[in-house]
Amino acid sequence: MKVTQHLWFEKDMEAAIGLYTSLIPGSAIHWVSALPADTPSGPAGSVRLASFSLGDQDYVAIEAGPLDRFNHSFSIIVQCETQAEIDRLWAALGDGGTTEACGWLRDRWGLSWQISAKGLSALMADPDRAKAKRVCEAALKMVKVDIAALEAAARG
The missing domain is CATH 3.30.720.100 (Signal recognition particle alu RNA binding heterodimer, srp9/1)
Structure with missing residues (x-):
């Protein structure tokens, strides 16, 4: 299958x-x-x-x-290793589209993408719930994901 x-x-x-x-x-x-x-x-x-x-x-x-138009119920998630990868994809896929909160964007065809940092999900699920909360709160304030700011939030 x-x-x-x-x-x-x-x-x-x-x-x-x-x-x-x-x-x-x-x-x-x-x-x-x-x-x-x-x-x-x-x-x-x-x-x-x-x-x-x-x-x-x-x-x-x-x-x-x-x-039926594309909508948020389907998106493609790309987990990037570096800020340069995030920046490159954000610029190319966002060209002619619209940006949204928390690393989401819609390309010019209306398809939703989540351009994220590899490891972000693990940080938000960290057993240290205070650390996870700081990372989550930082991510919720972002439009384009900023790896350095997430790492700073994780450190406290």
């Missing part, structure tokens, strides 16, 4: 997955194809499908016009 995430794009699917795969190391577009038959979304050739991977996660995508 294999589990794969599926993303429905209204338009510009190839531009979106091209950007995503260029930003995440170990990513690739495996194939893109047009459906050769008429569908409820349009005539033959108007609906496009793709298979791609982001790091070690597999995805399929469809470009088939408006149906």
